[in-house]
Amino acid sequence: MYKILVINPGATSTKLSLFEDEKEVISESIEHSVSEIENCKTIMDQLPFRKKCVEDFLKRYNISINELDAIAARGGILPPMKSGTYQVNEDMVNYLKTKTRVEHASNLAAVIAFEISKNSSKGLPVFITDPISVDEFIPEARISGIPQLERHSLFHALNMKIVARFAAKELNKEYEKCNFVIAHLGGGISVGAQRKGLMIDVNNATDEGPFSSQRTGELPMGDLAKWIFKNMHSYSKNDVKSTFVGKGGLFAYLKTASLKDALKLAEKDEYAKLIVEAMAYQVSKEIGGMAAILGGDLDAIILTGGMAHSDYFVELIKRRIDKLGVVMVYPGAYEMEGLALGALRALEQLEDTKIWEGENIL
Template sequence: MYRILVINPGSSSTKIAVFEDERKVCEDRIYHDLGKLKNFKRVMDQEPLRRNAIERFLENNNYRIEDFDAIAARGGILEPVPGGTYVVDDHMLDYLLNHSPVDHVSNLAAVIGYRLGRPHGIPCFVVDPVSVDEMCDEARFSGIPEIERKSYSHALNIKAVARKVAEEMGRSFEEVNMVVAHLGSGISVSALKNGRMIDVNNANDEGPFSVERTGELPVGDVVKTAYSGTYSAEDLKREFTRSGGLISYLGTGDLKKAMNMMESSDKARLIVEAMAYQIAKEIGGMCAVLGKKPDAIVITGGMAQERRFVDMIVDCVGRFGKVKVIPGDMEMEALALGVLRVLRGEEEARYFQRVMR
């Protein structure tokens, strides 16, 4: 039996779980004081606060770090890497601390896990980080040589639900062809061919608008806004990624509230239907690049819990293939299972420095 500690920090909370093999033994979500978090200049400066919270969780549940065989941490913004389970070492730590292109909360997990485990000889791993890049060559072209499309997505949950669906179909993950749409605060829609994410929209910059992100925007209008003098570059980016989508149209980032607003507001109905329309359009495009009918179209993420909204999407894409809905996410389980495959010798661990470009 292998015991694994799972660490998954979010913007205002940290999710922690203990797994014994595939079984989740205990779990908690620790919410952090937003006032305290705002006092940190960089997200990485929150590391001691979050590590202390994890240590309290372990103490309250009568665990010591020495009780674990491994630590599974959410993967951060690394250089582009293939999917898999990666050993957290000094090289990865240095990159996350000093070179990551985005000051993102996901960068914290590996640093926390490494610093918890190293004094006791407990290995730390990350699984399918945000920067998983398996895109085919054709998918990288943006239209001008100076800009290449980048693969930043909800790879962890996308691959986890694809594995689950493949298993339910009685088939190997490496032989199935699927389109997976992760619908969260950001939206990632990916085409998986033989288990590889051959194309995916960048969840920050591309694809459908979501509850708080604009998705793709008309280039001409973006340039006009950028040079209007109204916004700084930082403010404009925040406007596109934190204050766009449903928030900008309806004043709420809660899909359930937006769905309720539809009952008395034609405007709200049109906007929610427009978001479903754009998601369906992205799914249709990913079906096209597979070159064949997908074995399944999978809809997952937090927004997938709103069945009425999912039905709007299914009405558009159901003709392309069988649709499977897996509400919420499997991130904690996916992290544990990725590490478990390595511990059992079913999968070889990867090293970040060996795949850097």
């Protein structure tokens, strides 16, 4: 039996779990105060109190560092890389500390894990699995329409990859031989085409694809350009950004980012009903496009993420796409399982563990 500590920092919390093989035996989500967060100028300034949370967790449950077989950490904002499980080394830690392009709480995970692993007397491996920067695009997927702008692969890789593994197991098929269209329906929406284990195309969940609870998704470019020029003197750069990511989508139309609240409004308000149905419509359209990329050769269409908890919303999508293939639903997020199972596959040598080789690894 392998014991695996899982570390997953979020914006205002740190999720910690202990797995024994595939079973999660201890789980906590530790909330951080606003003052703790705001007193830190950078993400790495949070390292001391985030690390202490992990150390306190181990003490609280009488877990010795020497009884652990691995630490599984959330992958940070790294350069584009293939999916899979990577062993964390000094070079990766230094990149996350000093070179990463985006300040994000996930950058802390591997750094914390690597520092804690040094307290082990037996050499404790640290792994990351399927970070957000996973890039497996085919060449055609990178072309945007003008040579100055290239499409980039940024999506909910960890959750989408693990539910694809769940689906393959449920279908009694090999993961690497399956073709899936996977839709992660959360605060951002990612819809991707996965061919034989590789995500060959996916919408960027920040500025492409369907609108979501707080993001606009794709917008009509001509009208967008006019809007920006019209408002360029009254909006700051951050104002413009938050209009598209943070205050867009459901929130822009209905003043709520909660699908649950939007559905309550839709029971009495035709406009709210239209907006909810339009979001499902856009998700369905994106799924259809990804199915076409796979030539219609699908093992299943997978719906996951927080909004997949809503049977009503799922049905709005299924009624448009169920003729394309089997629809499988995995509501919520499975990040902790994804990290733990990635480390477990590495420990059991069920897949080759990748080694971080710097910034140009594709």
